[in-house]
Amino acid sequence: MSQDTGEVPVVPLHFDPKVMEGLGKPIRNVSFKVFRYDPGKGQGVRYSSYEVPIFKGTTVLDALLYIKEKLDPSLSIRYSCRMSVCGSCGMVINGKELLACRTQVEKLEKHDIVVRPMNNMPVTRDLVTDFSVFFEKHRSVLPYIVREDVDLNLNREYMQTPDQVIDFLMFSNCIKCGLCYSACPTNALDESFLGPQAMAQAYRYVADTRDGAQGKRMEILDARHGLWSCHFAGSCSDVCPKGVDPAFAIQQLKTLAIRKAGVLKKKKPAPNVPQVRELVPER
Amino acid sequence: MRESRFMLLQYLTGAGILVLGAMHFALLSFAYGGFGKALTFDTVNATYLAYGLFFELLLVLLSFHIFNGFRKVLTEFRQGKLYETAVTWIMFLGGAATFLWGTRTILIFLGVLH
Numbered sequence: 001m002s003q004d005t006g007e008v009p010v011v012p013l014h015f016d017p018k019v020m021e022g023l024g025k026p027i028r029n030v031s032f033k034v035f036r037y038d039p040g041k042g043q044g045v046r047y048s049s050y051e052v053p054i055f056k057g058t059t060v061l062d063a064l065l066y067i068k069e070k071l072d073p074s075l076s077i078r079y080s081c082r083m084s085v086c087g088s089c090g091m092v093i094n095g096k097e098l099l100a101c102r103t104q105v106e107k108l109e110k111h112d113i114v115v116r117p118m119n120n121m122p123v124t125r126d127l128v129t130d131f132s133v134f135f136e137k138h139r140s141v142l143p144y145i146v147r148e149d150v151d152l153n154l155n156r157e158y159m160q161t162p163d164q165v166i167d168f169l170m171f172s173n174c175i176k177c178g179l180c181y182s183a184c185p186t187n188a189l190d191e192s193f194l195g196p197q198a199m200a201q202a203y204r205y206v207a208d209t210r211d212g213a214q215g216k217r218m219e220i221l222d223a224r225h226g227l228w229s230c231h232f233a234g235s236c237s238d239v240c241p242k243g244v245d246p247a248f249a250i251q252q253l254k255t256l257a258i259r260k261a262g263v264l265k266k267k268k269p270a271p272n273v274p275q276v277r278e279l280v281p282e283r
Numbered sequence: 284m285r286e287s288r289f290m291l292l293q294y295l296t297g298a299g300i301l302v303l304g305a306m307h308f309a310l311l312s313f314a315y316g317g318f319g320k321a322l323t324f325d326t327v328n329a330t331y332l333a334y335g336l337f338f339e340l341l342l343v344l345l346s347f348h349i350f351n352g353f354r355k356v357l358t359e360f361r362q363g364k365l366y367e368t369a370v371t372w373i374m375f376l377g378g379a380a381t382f383l384w385g386t387r388t389i390l391i392f393l394g395v396l397h
Contacts, residue, residue, distance in 0.1 A: 190358075192362045193359075222286050223286055224286055224358060228290045229359060254287075254290075257287040258287050258291050
């Protein structure tokens with residue numbers, strides 16, 4: 001008979017040596033071919049090759065920082081958070097738009113990796129692109145709640161059900177990394193096209209019941225180089241690192257523009273109430 | 284006119300062309316006992332007016348669909364206010380000319396014009 005001694009049984013830990021593989025020493029060397037362009041030097045576009053030792057979990061950003069630190073300090077890259085939150089390190093890696101910080105070199109399963117700046121944006125230097133036009137288009141769709149009937153100084157809150165939040169929640173995950181804009185084939189051809197990011201953000205506010213400027217926003221979208229220039233390639237949704245589906249948003253906006261134009265006109269923004277916190281009794 | 288109105292017409296005319304085009308093909312191939320018989324003097328004579336109106340409707344749909352489609356494609360290739368206005372007007376005039384010339388042909392076919 002076994003006796004309960006009250007001691008916690010010790011379970012021996014069994015490490016699979018494969019789990020530890022590549023943590024202490026490099027797994028292999030990978031060749032990086034990196035796009036280089038310095039307008040100040042007038043050298044034109046070229047690719048530089050570097051050999052980078054890869055450990056388990058090494059990301060493309062880690063590899064680029066290794067190049068910058070140990071091999072070539074003149075390499076320019078833009079990055080910040082290193083955890084796919086800020087959206088600064090978007091680039092084209094082996095032909096696909098990806099965030100360098102969330103792309104593990106090992107998972108690319110290639111011995112040669114080609115890194116170049118994003119498409120559809122002017123290159124400032126090396127892998128850094130100019131986001132001015134991208135943000136200009138983002139701003140043009142009024143990416144904020146507009147309420148002309150409420151004095152913003154009154155500190156009001158707007159009533160909204162959880163179901164109404166779900167309608168636009170996915171689109172508020174956008175980190176403005178520009179990957180969808182780079183992957184969009186229409187943007188490659190039509191410089192004036194608003195692009196998937198701006199339109200997904202427009203839908204985020206059109207679908208938000210608290211907003212009162214759907215009509216104004218639809219006027220901007222339902223114009224030449226707006227909604228109707230999207231050919232539904234779907235590459236924007238394919239590359240989004242945050243699971244946002246801009247192609248879906250654009251199709252929804254098209255439906256609103258044609259089939260539900262009357263519904264939008266009659267739509268009244270969510271009722272506003274005095275700040276909810278004031279209604280909760282003090283403890 | 285808003286772009287959505289143009290596109291709604293584009294979709295509707297596209298669907299119409301698909302239906303009328305299929306009918307056109309079916310009438311020629313099957314309705315009168317094959318392609319050869321569909322174009323005999325008697326068959327053509329018997330279906331004159333119906334064919335004339337049918338073609339006129341197809342012409343209206345095609346004149347809009349083709350030239351509006353061209354306008355859309357050409358304004359995606361290049362941008363600029365002057366260029367886009369020019370493309371819009373040229374396509375409008377092209378559509379109108381196609382419609383008028385086609386109508387003239389159909390009226391001759393119907394025997395209204397000589």
